[in-house]
Amino acid sequence: MSKISAFxxxxxxxxxxxxxxxPSFSIPKxxxxxxxxxxxxxxxxxxNGSGGMIPSTAPPFAMTRWVAxxxxxxxxxxxxxxxxxxxxxxxxxxxxxxWMGESGQVVVVPGTGSVKSKFEDRGLRFSNDTQITSPSxxxxxxDTGDGGRILAEQSATSRRPRDPPPLPISLPTxxxxxxxxxxxxxxxxxxxxxxxxxxxxxxxxxxxQNARNFxxxxxxxxxxxxxxxxxxxNGSEIPxxxxxxxxxxxxxxxxxxxxxxxxxxxxVSFISVDQARKNLDAEIANGVALEQTAxxxxxxxxxxxxxIQLEGASEADKEVFYTxxxxxxxxxxxxxxxxxxxxxxxxxxxxxxxxxxxxxxDTFRGExxxxxxxxxxxxxxxxxxxxxxxxxxxxxxxxxxxxxx
Ligand SMILES: *[C@@H]1O[C@H](CO)[C@@H](O)[C@H](O)[C@H]1NC(C)=O
Ligand SMILES: *[C@@H]1O[C@H](CO)[C@@H](O)[C@H](O)[C@H]1NC(C)=O
Ligand SMILES: *[C@@H]1O[C@H](CO)[C@@H](O)[C@H](O)[C@H]1NC(C)=O
Ligand SMILES: *[C@@H]1O[C@H](CO)[C@@H](O)[C@H](O)[C@H]1NC(C)=O
Numbered sequence: 001m002s003k004i005s006a007f008x009x010x011x012x013x014x015x016x017x018x019x020x021x022x023p024s025f026s027i028p029k030x031x032x033x034x035x036x037x038x039x040x041x042x043x044x045x046x047x048n049g050s051g052g053m054i055p056s057t058a059p060p061f062a063m064t065r066w067v068a069x070x071x072x073x074x075x076x077x078x079x080x081x082x083x084x085x086x087x088x089x090x091x092x093x094x095x096x097x098x099w100m101g102e103s104g105q106v107v108v109v110p111g112t113g114s115v116k117s118k119f120e121d122r123g124l125r126f127s128n129d130t131q132i133t134s135p136s137x138x139x140x141x142x143d144t145g146d147g148g149r150i151l152a153e154q155s156a157t158s159r160r161p162r163d164p165p166p167l168p169i170s171l172p173t174x175x176x177x178x179x180x181x182x183x184x185x186x187x188x189x190x191x192x193x194x195x196x197x198x199x200x201x202x203x204x205x206x207x208x209q210n211a212r213n214f215x216x217x218x219x220x221x222x223x224x225x226x227x228x229x230x231x232x233x234n235g236s237e238i239p240x241x242x243x244x245x246x247x248x249x250x251x252x253x254x255x256x257x258x259x260x261x262x263x264x265x266x267x268v269s270f271i272s273v274d275q276a277r278k279n280l281d282a283e284i285a286n287g288v289a290l291e292q293t294a295x296x297x298x299x300x301x302x303x304x305x306x307x308i309q310l311e312g313a314s315e316a317d318k319e320v321f322y323t324x325x326x327x328x329x330x331x332x333x334x335x336x337x338x339x340x341x342x343x344x345x346x347x348x349x350x351x352x353x354x355x356x357x358x359x360x361x362d363t364f365r366g367e368x369x370x371x372x373x374x375x376x377x378x379x380x381x382x383x384x385x386x387x388x389x390x391x392x393x394x395x396x397x398x399x400x401x402x403x404x405x
Pocket of ligand 1: 042043044046050052077078082083
């Protein structure tokens, strides 16, 4: 507990956040990464008064980011709200900031006792002082409501997290609507897909059909054998069922009594379940420890953020600067997997690299185009021709704002 109270003291005194992650999650050393506070930007009195950022875990420009879910996200509603006192699962989101809602998401829900699939039933209380947020590592202690506690720790690579809730019984769910959830107990896997796309409401009807096969696919693999498994459809449990197609579906696994710790790795894909499984094996192979994944993700942030060193800045200045810098490197997100990507513009899988989630509108939240254009050649791929003019326009805009304010 001493580390946790040290974290609180540091937060309330406004000192460095450097020691907030446990030592094994603070490697490599990076003063810049230590000053990122992912909770900044989540506040606000109204949904539209909020910075719209969420404390998610993933490398820069990640296809999927993982976040503790306190709310059902929708258009202009983020999945995490810092005022909440219950966590309803851990969501693989494709939206690092408030946006036109979610698409193809997957949620992993730990729990004990009876399996609860409905969002409003499955919230577990947590207290703020057990929560650690950072770009590469998240942890929280959840109160199971029956005298038990679950410690959930999580880290992520671009297309999959590693989320080991050490608990006797766990419930992974796909997120509802037209999802198929076949589970394969022998492989300790639950796989499925989710075709939900909340920005459907603004897609012009003339092109709405283009993305008709859009789906977020997932493959969740556990390191403990399943004692029981089944699916839940619209709140009704169907034990022992391995395959089901329809809407409002979740799948669950229960682990043998006495299981103290379960590691789950979730691979995601926009192409297929098979590709999700390949992504999982490629990025977090069997046996890779949570610490290794977190270290890789932290190193990716350090490589970007340490490019700018501040002289004469106070601890508070550093926190503001590096958090803002961190926010500029969330969008766009990479879309290609195994050298291919699904495009919702023509409903096909193409060869090559691709990024998506560009927005001038939301530039101030999760993206700053001039930074990308001048510093990060790795993201320029899908916009060669527009790039120079676009960067000049942004610089000109910044100049005008500075000039007239
Ligand atoms: C977060 O929750 C508070 C309290 O319910 C609410 O006032 C606020 O609007 C919410 N913020 C966002 C961004 O939804
Ligand atoms: C912001 O949200 C509040 C409450 O939902 C609403 O009354 C207000 O009109 C909104 N403002 C803007 C500029 O959209
Ligand atoms: C938890 O701590 C954060 C950061 O200090 C704060 O913004 C938030 O309001 C707190 N939440 C609750 C429920 O007290
Ligand atoms: C789910 O169940 C509720 C009642 O519990 C019912 O009102 C609703 O229509 C059902 N939804 C679907 C899609 O079957």
